[in-house]
Amino acid sequence: MADSIPMTKPTPLGSLGLGSVGLVAGTGLLALYVLLWFASPYLFLPGPDKMDLLARLSAPSHVHLLGTDHLGRDVLARIVAAIPVSLGASLLTMFGIFAIALPWGLCAGLLEGRIDALMMRLADIIMAFPTLILTLAIIGFMGASLEAAIIGVAVAWWPSMARLVRALVLSAKEKDFVKAARLGGASRMRVVFYHILPQILPPLAVIVSLETASVLLALSGLSFLGIGAQPPMAEWGAMLNDARSFFAQAPHMFVAPGVAVTLAVLAFNLIGEGLRDLLDKREPYRW
Template sequence: MKNNISLLLGIGLLISIILIGLAAPWLSPHDPLTINLNERLSPPGGIYPLGTDHLGRCLLSRILFGIRTTVTSAWLIMMFTLLISLPIGLVSGYIQGRTDHFMMRIVDGIFAIPDIVLTIAIVGILGPGFFNMIVAIILVRWANYVRLIRSLVIKVEKEDYILSARMSGNSHVRIMWRHILPQIYSPMLVFGALDMGRIVILIAGLSFIGLGTQPPTPEWGVMLHDATSYFQMAPHVMIFPGLAILFFVVACQLVSERLGKLGERE
């Protein structure tokens, strides 16, 4: 019962964040890009519920619109990463042999370098920017999904019903699509939920160091970067974007952890 409550809490929090992001144009009290130097670094309260940043822009409005930028980026990255990794992981784990050996050497090479270091290197080559950041993260994260999918496929492939499907004359593609993929769907969902939080942290980190989303786009990492010089005199400019990242990551963690435990019971 406790696990179900935590799962529902995580799902509810994720859905709430997404819905708030979709409704940002109607919920935001101000234009997130409007500069008002007369109100710069205003504390929370009044017409600015969460205060303003160093340019007098409404923090609440920028956080709400930042959901669209940050969370949408994370969803795009995970979707394209899965589109790339799923066929590679299925084929590698099912066929094995030289194909599997070749792919695993590439994956091992990627794993030899920490995610953030390799991502920074790729963005450094491509150049800073929103699109290049997404491409760089996909090029780094796909290996994690391939290794997971491959291990799941190898485990499922040993089951008796897969042998029966082969003996019944089913093609390899049909076996992978109809018999293996449904069995690995649940663990992939758990891993994807957890990875969403990691991707958001990676996006915010790249934007924080100036390699991701560029100002004045409202994005949580950009907001943290802009707030570093003013944290002592106006701590709210860094606290609220940081809390936004924290809430989203905690929601992803709750969903992933509880889904994993439910899957173990089954």
């Protein structure tokens, strides 16, 4: 009788769906930002650039839920107005990085030989410059602006992503079913689109989500230093820069955009971790 009773194994933490919970939570946070942005016309908030000097540095109240800044502008209105600027700039930068790195890494990994060596050496030359120094050089050449910060971060960031794409392509090429497709007469384009890209895109999705969080911090940091988004543009890093001189007098100016950046970074990290958990539990070669 004892032998017929199935033994229950302890359930691993990964099977409890913690990654799925993180994915849902991260997506929910980003959805909340988007909902706030779209609902902003119905929240009866003042204009993000509307000044009320008589109410400058006011603490949070029923009139200004998150208080006002040093120019009497509503902090909540500026936080909401900064959503498409901060998140949009991060996503646009990540799109630029991916748009350069994916074809670059694909070509290097597929062609190999001298072309691979030449492409990787060019990427290595760019990677030899510290990311911040190269970004600052580009911003100095173009002038301080959010657009220059986006271009600077994208130019400094893509080589590392390209090397990752190349490594994934080299690994995917060695799979037996890829070799079988080649021996079966499949064209190079068919091998790439039907066999290699389906292997490398899921892990790249995880990396892109996690890297977007880092890009958001980088762009916010540049705006905090005063070389990213310029006044009067509402942007979370620029709002932190404005709050530096008034931290003791009006801490709400610093806390509100800081929490906004933190939650956005957390959302992208949760999405990345959730995607990785889901991909780890997938069946082999099922994408």
